[in-house]
Amino acid sequence: MDSLVGFVGKNYVLMAGDTNAGRSIMRLKDDFDKLVPIDSHKILAKSGEIGDGNQFCNLIIRNVSLYRIRNETELTTKSVAHYTRRQLATAIRKNPYSVNLLLGGYDKKDQKGSLYYLDYLGSSKKINYGAQGYAALFVGSILDRFWNEDLDFEDGLELMKKCLKEVEKRLIIGTRCFLIKMINSDGISVVEKVMINSEKKNEIEEEN
């Protein structure tokens, strides 16, 4: 039910998640932020069980902070991805966390963004673009066609909206509102909270 989309652009990472929180057939909340900041330059986008997502993200955030306090240095996105994967992999056979994640981060040292696909089983893969949830079925082909590694921010945002529009239009489970965040050298910023209504007109209405 959760949709998460992310891709790496020229000097940034763009991530989007739907803002629905639900249980079974009921929508509990429609302004739920699934893109959790781990530190100033990394976002963990969570999908799956809400409780597990909260607990697991807390675990990662606190441990990343602890590392920073102890060692006076920030972890790279790759390190956080490996640490997160290890936590999921050891948990799966004991007390599994039902969360599927997209980890996006910008490393000042390499001056590059990176995106990792993490699974509840503990699979991990560095990807250039990808999605979690049902969105992946729709958005995968759009990103295959239109993504390239030199996407600047405006083109990237347009591509992201194209993806989200497709999710809204074709995913039977209604999800019209998406939150888009960007990570670049300045840190995490909320780009837009996008409200898509493809029934009225074929345009995207923007809302603050």
Next chain:
Amino acid sequence: MAGKNCVAIAGDTRFGVRNQTVALDSNRIFKINNRTLFGMTGLNTDILTLRESFKFQMNLYNLEEEREISPKTFAHNVAQTLYSKRFGPYFITPIIAGLEGEDYTPFLCATDLIGAMEFPKSFVVAGTGEESLMGVCETFYKENMEPDELFEVVSQCLLAAVDRDALSGWGSVVHVLTKDGITTKRLRTRKD
């Protein structure tokens, strides 16, 4: 597959979740040392966990023994690690290929998910397309192939087999190990 004082491992590079492809550049064949290559198929999380586990064990082995591990010993290590989880196994099928001893004798080993080893002399196969691979390797294998010919045979076998298997493909990588080192080549397969 084994040749004359050389071995080759080839694998596809698709990472997927059931019928959905997530990534096209996942590497499942790892170099243990200059004499040993280790490939795994199966559950991605277990592949990564075991990769890290064996890397750790091999680093420790190198420090303690002050030498490189031989392929045969490594194969036994893999089997023992897998059997230690006999009643909660790692869902992988490993393949070990290496050059054993002073003569660089080819060594091949395949195990199942709980560490039952076999040491064939010709070729080993694993994965979702293993039946296809078995058939085509049986047809094209011949003894004492030189590295170039071995590379050709292994590549064609892999390409043929992944074309038949829905869950394999989307790119492949072939490593040929000889006493002079490892040559790695990427092949284009059908993307479907």
